[in-house]
Amino acid sequence: MLDQARALDASDPLAEYRDRFDLPDGVIYLDGNSLGALPKATTERLQQVMREEWGTDLIRSWNSADWIHLPQRVGGKIAPLIGAQPHEVIVADSVSVNLFKLISAALKMQSGRRVILSEPGNFPTDLYMIQGLEGQGLATQRLAERNAIVEALDGDVALLLLTHVHYKSGAIFDMAALTKAAHDVGALVLWDLSHTGGALPVDLNGCDADFAVGCGYKYLNGGPGAPAYAFVAERHHDAIDQPLSGWMGHAAPFEFSDDYSPAPGVDRLLCGTAPILSVSALEVGVDLIAEIGVHRLWAKSRALSEFFLECLAEAGVDLPLVSPEEPMKRGSQLSFRHEEAYALCQALIARGIIGDFRAPDILRLGFAPAYLRFEDMARTAEELADILAKSAWDTPEFKHRAAVT
Amino acid sequence: MLDQARALDASDPLAEYRDRFDLPDGVIYLDGNSLGALPKATTERLQQVMREEWGTDLIRSWNSADWIHLPQRVGGKIAPLIGAQPHEVIVADSVSVNLFKLISAALKMQSGRRVILSEPGNFPTDLYMIQGLEGQGLATQRLAERNAIVEALDGDVALLLLTHVHYKSGAIFDMAALTKAAHDVGALVLWDLSHTGGALPVDLNGCDADFAVGCGYKYLNGGPGAPAYAFVAERHHDAIDQPLSGWMGHAAPFEFSDDYSPAPGVDRLLCGTAPILSVSALEVGVDLIAEIGVHRLWAKSRALSEFFLECLAEAGVDLPLVSPEEPMKRGSQLSFRHEEAYALCQALIARGIIGDFRAPDILRLGFAPAYLRFEDMARTAEELADILAKSAWDTPEFKHRAAVT
Numbered sequence: 001m002l003d004q005a006r007a008l009d010a011s012d013p014l015a016e017y018r019d020r021f022d023l024p025d026g027v028i029y030l031d032g033n034s035l036g037a038l039p040k041a042t043t044e045r046l047q048q049v050m051r052e053e054w055g056t057d058l059i060r061s062w063n064s065a066d067w068i069h070l071p072q073r074v075g076g077k078i079a080p081l082i083g084a085q086p087h088e089v090i091v092a093d094s095v096s097v098n099l100f101k102l103i104s105a106a107l108k109m110q111s112g113r114r115v116i117l118s119e120p121g122n123f124p125t126d127l128y129m130i131q132g133l134e135g136q137g138l139a140t141q142r143l144a145e146r147n148a149i150v151e152a153l154d155g156d157v158a159l160l161l162l163t164h165v166h167y168k169s170g171a172i173f174d175m176a177a178l179t180k181a182a183h184d185v186g187a188l189v190l191w192d193l194s195h196t197g198g199a200l201p202v203d204l205n206g207c208d209a210d211f212a213v214g215c216g217y218k219y220l221n222g223g224p225g226a227p228a229y230a231f232v233a234e235r236h237h238d239a240i241d242q243p244l245s246g247w248m249g250h251a252a253p254f255e256f257s258d259d260y261s262p263a264p265g266v267d268r269l270l271c272g273t274a275p276i277l278s279v280s281a282l283e284v285g286v287d288l289i290a291e292i293g294v295h296r297l298w299a300k301s302r303a304l305s306e307f308f309l310e311c312l313a314e315a316g317v318d319l320p321l322v323s324p325e326e327p328m329k330r331g332s333q334l335s336f337r338h339e340e341a342y343a344l345c346q347a348l349i350a351r352g353i354i355g356d357f358r359a360p361d362i363l364r365l366g367f368a369p370a371y372l373r374f375e376d377m378a379r380t381a382e383e384l385a386d387i388l389a390k391s392a393w394d395t396p397e398f399k400h401r402a403a404v405t
Numbered sequence: 406m407l408d409q410a411r412a413l414d415a416s417d418p419l420a421e422y423r424d425r426f427d428l429p430d431g432v433i434y435l436d437g438n439s440l441g442a443l444p445k446a447t448t449e450r451l452q453q454v455m456r457e458e459w460g461t462d463l464i465r466s467w468n469s470a471d472w473i474h475l476p477q478r479v480g481g482k483i484a485p486l487i488g489a490q491p492h493e494v495i496v497a498d499s500v501s502v503n504l505f506k507l508i509s510a511a512l513k514m515q516s517g518r519r520v521i522l523s524e525p526g527n528f529p530t531d532l533y534m535i536q537g538l539e540g541q542g543l544a545t546q547r548l549a550e551r552n553a554i555v556e557a558l559d560g561d562v563a564l565l566l567l568t569h570v571h572y573k574s575g576a577i578f579d580m581a582a583l584t585k586a587a588h589d590v591g592a593l594v595l596w597d598l599s600h601t602g603g604a605l606p607v608d609l610n611g612c613d614a615d616f617a618v619g620c621g622y623k624y625l626n627g628g629p630g631a632p633a634y635a636f637v638a639e640r641h642h643d644a645i646d647q648p649l650s651g652w653m654g655h656a657a658p659f660e661f662s663d664d665y666s667p668a669p670g671v672d673r674l675l676c677g678t679a680p681i682l683s684v685s686a687l688e689v690g691v692d693l694i695a696e697i698g699v700h701r702l703w704a705k706s707r708a709l710s711e712f713f714l715e716c717l718a719e720a721g722v723d724l725p726l727v728s729p730e731e732p733m734k735r736g737s738q739l740s741f742r743h744e745e746a747y748a749l750c751q752a753l754i755a756r757g758i759i760g761d762f763r764a765p766d767i768l769r770l771g772f773a774p775a776y777l778r779f780e781d782m783a784r785t786a787e788e789l790a791d792i793l794a795k796s797a798w799d800t801p802e803f804k805h806r807a808a809v810t
Contacts, residue, residue: 022456022460023460024460024461024462024463027463029463031463031464034464035459035463035464037460037463038455038456038459038460042455043452043455043456043460046451046455046682047448047452050443050447050448050451050628050686051427051443051448053629054440054443054628054629055427055428055429055442055443055448056429057429058429058432058434058436058440058442058759059436059439059440059759059761060754060759061629062629062808062809063807063808063809067629067630067809068808068809069808093498093499093502093677094498094651094676094677094678095677096649096651096652096653096676096677097498097502097649097651097676097677100648100649104541108540120663121663122663123652123661124652124655124658124661124662124663124665125651125652125677127663127664127665128650128651128652128655128665129649129650129651131650131664131665132647132648132649132650132665133648135513135646135648135650136509136541136543136648138541143663168661217678223455223459223680223681223682224458224459224466224467224472224678224680224681224682225472225677225678225679225680225681225682225684226680227680228677241540242537243505243537243538243540243541244501244502244505244534244537245533245534245536245537245540246499246501246502246530246533246534247501247528247529247530247533248501250529250533253529254764254809254810255764256528256529256573256763256764257529258525258526258527258529258532258548259532259536260529260532260533260536260537271499271501271502272498272499272500272501272502272530272630272633273499273622273629273630274630275628275629275630275631275632275680275682275683276628276629276630276683277451277628277629277630277680277682277683277686278680278681278682278683279630281455281682349465354463354464354465356464358661359659359660359661402468403467403468403473403474404467404468404472404473404659405659
């Protein structure tokens with residue numbers, strides 16, 4: 001399969017972009033869905049932000065480097081990747097904090113309704129933020145299995161909150177159909193695009209979505225813990241009322257008024273001062289992904305994962321696939337079940353192949369197409385086959401769990 | 406006064422630390438209370454975080470570089486600067502977001518009480534976060550002038566929320582006395598240390614304070630929009646229940662459970678993933694301030710501001726001082742009233758002296774003692790006297806206001 005892989009790499013129109021990332025030698029990185037790789041331009045840009053903007057221009061950079069509009073600027077660049085208008089997206093805080101803002105806003109808009117509907121096994125923080133509002137006495141969580149969500153929608157549901165691409169399985173929800181089903185009962189919809197943005201195209205406005213949030217540190221390559229983004233459809237801009245009403249979301253923050261008055265549009269989602277170094281790093285990642293183009297990225301990611309499955313079959317590996325078999329129905333990842341998935345993941349890492357483990361029994365391999373090669377697929381399949389054939393994962397060393405798994 | 410200034414600089418035990426900062430030539434920077442200067446070590450450290458931790462070790466750095474405990478590690482280093490134990494302080498989010506968490510937690514602990522008492526003219530975001538909870542129907546804001554706060558404390562007050570050093574005037578509240586007065590009526594106290602931490606010593610535990618928040622980008626030199634910190638007295642660690650219950654505050658985030666269960670102690674104040682680049686930059690600033698020592702810093706800042714007032718008197722400048730005249734009663738700043746304070750500030754900036762303007766009529770000069778010289782005081786007084794004598798501020802150019810004032 002290695003020859004075939006090399007031929008595919010030779011004709012890959014995205015092959016040139018691998019060199020735009022700073023990747024360690026001897027590593028096959030299949031965890032870009034957890035932490036995207038470092039764009040080479042990021043280190044240069046951050047040097048500039050530190051030395052010129054912070055060090056030299058100091059406080060003046062709020063105007064001269066336009067730090068004050070950095071959240072809007074980067075949000076506007078993310079917008080076309082997710083089917084939004086530039087003024088509908090802003091960079092702020094974390095996914096969790098943005099979920100809290102938008103769930104709260106939805107509850108305010110839906111007076112008389114307090115149910116937030118989601119699925120069990122959604123990414124935990126999505127559920128935890130609903131539970132935070134439950135603890136405040138303002139919301140009621142309702143969970144329905146993914147094939148029973150439409151039936152669980154009724155006139156009590158204020159908001160349907162779903163993650164578009166499931167973090168564990170990679171399964172994609174039908175955004176258009178579910179948004180319509182929610183709207184049919186008067187519910188709003190909030191999409192978590194953490195495993196979508198930068199990996200596959202999505203059309204928020206085409207689907208008539210109300211709200212969305214997404215992560216900056218996965219397929220957008222914004223760096224560890226990069227700030228997140230939030231989307232509010234233009235039609236809701238005047239209705240948004242959210243409780244994290246910090247001074248940066250004020251209509252006139254530098255008037256230092258005692259009374260909060262929200263800024264227009266998505267600006268009112270801002271709360272405190274944005275972490276400029278981290279948002280600047282995110283901008284570089286977003287620029288690079290936008291340059292490559294999200295349609296081309298998704299096409300390559302499907303080709304990579306399909307080729308990987310062929311390589312596995314060729315090598316006689318038959319791990320149960322948890323992800324959908326149909327490539328159009330999954331995100332940029334493949335997840336496999338193995339009862340010792342943690343140890344299996346560690347055994348791969350020891351051979352320079354970095355995937356990740358998701359409790360309790362999932363080996364998750366992400367195919368960030370901006371910097372992966374078909375050759376990486378062939379080699380990974382080969383090593384995985386060898387590890388399984390020899391039960392090389394079955395050692396105390398590989399079973400010992402670190403703080404972060 | 407210049408000779409006297411140079412003599413003072415020659416005998417200043419902190420003079421050597423100026424060289425640890427990357428300061429632009431020809432600039433006197435009197436705005437470290439808004440954005441602290443760049444420590445030279447920060448650019449090197451961030452290069453290392455980007456190239457080695459992110460670029461090379463990638464996702465493994467959550468364990469190998471201990472990113473997962475970075476919020477606790479940096480919080481623990483801030484703790485001795487504010488009279489806290491290391492496990493009582495954590496770095497997270499922004500001041501605004503942390504205010505929301507702790508006001509919410511206080512309301513939960515004080516069932517039956519819903520008044521949050523503060524002062525008019527407090528830093529706006531402090532009031533806006535109370536108002537955010539008012540909008541949720543969970544709190545009632547009560548404001549009392551600073552000399553009437555004790556009288557405004559009664560059995561309805563859940564929490565007294567004050568900023569220790571006032572952002573505009575620099576006036577210091579008596580933390581011990583006000584904390585005791587609040588406790589006497591059963592109220593909890595939350596101190597905003599944004600203009601305190603790293604500038605003057607404060608003894609949270611000695612004053613029996615309950616909660617505190619503070620800013621990373623002023624006297625801690627953490628960089629633009631650096632993450633903030635939060636303090637919870639150990640005796641409240643088990644009682645804290647806050648609604649921004651994100652996955653990083655979960656007792657076992659990597660078990661990916663559907664149900665939120667708070668981590669012990671201040672860890673439960675974490676919400677989303679910390680912006681590692683920005684927190685890493687903050688750590689460098691905190692290390693440097695801790696090395697210099699906050700008692701020495703405050704002594705020098707008082708000497709600087711007293712000397713500056715002497716220089717002004719010598720130069721015949723008689724701008725009304727808004728800050729307390731007694732140096733022990735003000736933070737590391739001097740604020741003056743002038744009806745065209747904005748233009749006056751711009752005229753100073755045009756001469757390389759960067760202070761700031763706070764609406765509507767305050768010229769605020771900050772004396773970050775880690776990198777300022779007595780010579781800077783003499784020169785600033787000289788230029789200010791000249792600008793005022795010639796009304797050099799009175800031009801359309803200096804009156805034109807930018808987005809950030």
